[in-house]
Amino acid sequence: MDAPEEKPTSGLPHGAAMQRNIVRRRRKGTVLRSIFLGSTLIGLVALAVLLFTIINDSFGLVALDYKVDPATLSDRPLEELSRDELVVILQDNISSNAFRTLERTTPMAQRSEGDVLGLVLERVVKQSVAGTWSLTDSLLNRSAIEAQVAAESPAATLKFRSWLSGGFLTTPMSSNALIAGVRTALFGSLWMIGITILFAFPIGTGAAIYLEEYARDNRFNRIIQTNINNLAGVPSIIYGMLGLAVFVRLLEPVTSGRVFGVEGSNGRTILSASLTMMLLILPIIIINAQEAIRAVPLSLRQASYGLGATKWQTIRHHVLPGAMPGILTGTILAVSRAIGETAPLIVVGASTFIVSDPDGPFSKFTALPIQIYNWTSRAQGEFGNIAAAAIMVLLVMLLTLNSIAVLIRNRLSRRAS
Amino acid sequence: MDDKASAGVSMDSRVAGVRRETAETTLNLRKKSRPGENVIQGFLLFCGVLSMFTTIGIVLVLGNESLHFFTNDNVSITEFLTGTQWSPQIGQFGILPLLLATLVTSFIAMLVALPLGLGAAIYLSEYASPRARKILKPVLEVLAGVPTIVYGYFALTFMTPLLQSIFGKDTVNIYNMAAAGLVMGIMILPLVCSMSEDALSAVPRSLREGAYGLGATRLETATKIVVPAGLSGIIAAFVVAISRAVGETMIVAVAAGAGPNFTLNPFASAETMTGHIARISGGDLSYDSIDYNSIFAIGMLLFLLTLVLNMGSRRLVRRFREVYE
Structure with a gap:
């Protein structure tokens, strides 16, 4: 050579x-x-370590300290008591003023058992966390941890706790990590994503059909195409700023619901967030849908025209059914990106602390990634644990969505062939 | 509704056609007018044009608020671009500390993502058996699907303690640019890998066969024939990766620290442009305050930076692409 x-x-x-x-x-x-093999493996190892870290932090030992020992309140464990028994304990141990305030926000009869238990733990028992340990630590060094807890906080009891639990999914946000949950965040995310899909899917598919089927190769349409490609590369936080200036401020009467007769909110609503997310994922949906439409063979269209079908009839009955698996898959992938997006939501103004479920497009909201961000940025150990548990919830949601995408693709492509 | 409308129209014109046929005994072959089709086409055109409004909206919003910022008495463009201190409380608006932190974290991320991504791409396209590739590629792509806030958590709870145990707690701050950059590199790795792999797979088989025929080893074929042939695509992947790193927000917001810091030390905490925007807008921000306007000026710079990188990458591919038959 x-x-x-x-x-x-x-x-x-x-x-x-x-x-x-x-x-x-x-x-x-x-x-x-x-x-070369090593660099591929480093990627895989990183993924494994990432998942391991999250699982490791979601479960583990926790040392709980009490102001009042639960054993003095009842002869049975508090978790086994009925709601009415818990209400009695609550009434006996807090001032009547405080009880009346609680009753006024939500009557005791309407509160769930978990909710009342949370109140008892928070107001009466005054539970606090003396320390938390990761899953591996808990399994491997249990005796050392027990010795440490006995030395540092003798009153504390050591328990194994799964931070990810049924209660975690169904209780709202709280400033106490032990009884905090992701319910409001979960509802907020679902509302936001639902509305995002409602707008983004038809508009994205429409734009793709226009570009692939109607647009002639002229300067105007080339600019649209280049523009869409460029938009796909704009950082998500820029979309957040666009949303803040346009949806939250400029269109406030619409996004706060005032023109629809809804009072009591400003522009920082689910609708603003959804519209911002729509703009963010539109380029991705369009580019994926274009590819799917392009993959439909030309012969199919020509046969349809040959039988006298109009352009729209051809698209409606031949191009779209053929391209639908690809379009849906692309949409679901774009949506799973939107679910995990945090930066635009921060800028648009998702609330960080909110306890009531969102009740429509015009309500204030928080979302799962915002909750994770909020908990991650707190220093105390137990917030790291619930952040990890919330990440597990988010990842399970994404996994479910992606499996649905695969299922849809398989089913529709089988029917098409 | 559209179907009904077009059906009605075609019925009318058919009746008209029949009547004319009897009168003049000629067929009417003129194009029928179909208002329904036109409405649909109009809607589709609107969908296509909506993306233009997004771009115009971004430029207008960022431009307008930046203008408010620069017309403020305390601020000048030269100070903004050359000042080394960003402290809005005392009216100091120099972008350099934020820009430098962005460059440091992006540089560290590129040190991880570019070599590993290219290495993985070469392995997947040149060495791996089809079966191994079918397993490895989707697994790597899972990394790309993990939300960035999760990487932020990972940087803070895994990477930072790891760095602290290697270099000592005194050198490595709890919030530091190195951890954020390294994790960002892991996040961008699959992007570099899959874009480069596409470029390498597009190189025709005949080129490889030619190299083998001349006695080249597999490595020589890969590094001296296939990589140069796919270079435009690989460089485009690198440029897109840089633009992703510059625009990445959550990892740096969580792990790199809050508070601008003009330093090159990767173990120090420093706030990037995106991190600053996120922190300022996360608090209670009053509209039309100088803080509010300033984040749009930062956003404008960020937008221009990523736009130039993205357009550059696309031009690069078009200009230097080797076209094979």
């Missing part, structure tokens, strides 16, 4: 030298091959 042109024979290595050359080149090949 490196042989000079003038001396074709003498420039090339011979015999033993050639053997050495080949061995050297092969060795180099093997070394680099393992480097």
Whole structure:
């Protein structure tokens, strides 16, 4: 290869030298091959470590300290008591003023058992966390942890706790990590995503149909296409700022619901967030849908025209059914991006602390990623644990969505063929 | 509704056609007018044009608020672009500390993502068996699907303690740019990998066969033939990766620290442009205050930076693409 042109024979290595050359080149090949394999594996290891860290923080031992020992309140564990018994305990142990305030916000009869239990733990028992340990620590060094807890806070009891639990999903936000849940955040995310899909799917598909089926190759349409490609690369936080200026401020009468007769909110509503998310995922939906439409064979369209169908009839009955699996898959992937997006929601103004469920597009809201961000940025150990548990909820949601995408694609493509 | 409308129209014109046929005994072959089709086409055009409004909206909003910012008495563009201190309380608005932190975190991310991403791409496209590729590729793509806030949590609870145990707690701050950058690199790795792999797979088989025929080893074929042939795509992947790193928000907001800091030390805490926007707008922000306007000026710079990078990458591909038959 490196042989000079003038001396074709003498420039090339011979015999033993050639053997050495080949061995050297092969060795180099093997070394680099393992480097390439290594970089692939580093990616996989990173994924494994990421998942492990989250699972590791979602479960583990927790040392609980009490102001009042629950055993003095009742002879049975508090978790086994009925709601009425818990209400009695609550009434006996807090001032009548405080009880009346609670009764006024939500009557005791309407509160769930978990809710009342939370109140008892918060107001009467005054539970606090003396320390938390990760899953691996809890399993491997249990005796050391027990000794440490006994030395540092003798009154505390050590319990194994799964931070991710049924109660975690169904209780609202709280400033006490032990009874905080993701209910409001979960509802907020679902509302937001629902409205986002409602707008983004028809508009995205429409734009893709226009660009692939109607648009002629002229300057105007080329600009639209380039523009969509560029929008796909704009950082998500910029969309947040667009949403803040346009949806939250400029269109406040619409997004706060005032023109529809809804009072009592400003522009920082679910609707504003959904519209912002719509703009964010539109380019992704359009680009994916365009690819799906382009993959429908031209012969199908020509056959339809040949039978006298109009352009829209052809699209409606032949192009769209063929492209639908691809369009839906692209939409679901875009939506799963929207579910995890945090930055635009922060800028648009999702609330960080909110306890009532959102009740429509014009209500204030919080979302799962916002909750995770909020808990992650607190220093105390137990908030790290509930952040990890909330991440588990988010990842399960994404996994479900992606499985649905695969299922839809398989089912529809089977029907199409 | 549209179907009914077009059906009605076609019925009318059919009747008209029949009447004319009897009168003049000629067929009417003129195009029928179909208002329903026109309405649909109009809606589709609107959908296509909506994206233009998004861009115009971004430019107008960022431009307008930045204008308010720069016309403020305390601020000048030269100070904004050259000042090394960002402290709105005392009227100091120099973007350099925020920009530098963005560059440091992005640089660290690129140190991770570019070599590993390209290495993984070469392995997947040149070495891996089809079966291994079928398993490895989707698993790597899972990394790309993980929300960035999760990476932020990972940086803070895994990467920072890891760095602290290696370099000592005194050197490594709890919030530091190194942890944020490294985790950002892991996040961007699959993007580099899949874009580069596409570029490498597009190189025709005949080029590889030619190299093997001349006695090249697999490595020599990969590094001297396939990679140069797919170079435009690989560089485009690199440029897109840089733009992603510059615009990434949540990892740096969680793990890199709050508070501008003009430093090159990767173990120090420093706030990036995106991190600053997120922190300021996360608090109670009053409209038309200088804080509010300032984040739009930062946003404008961020937008221009990523726009230039993205357009540059696309131009690069178009200009230097080797076209094979």
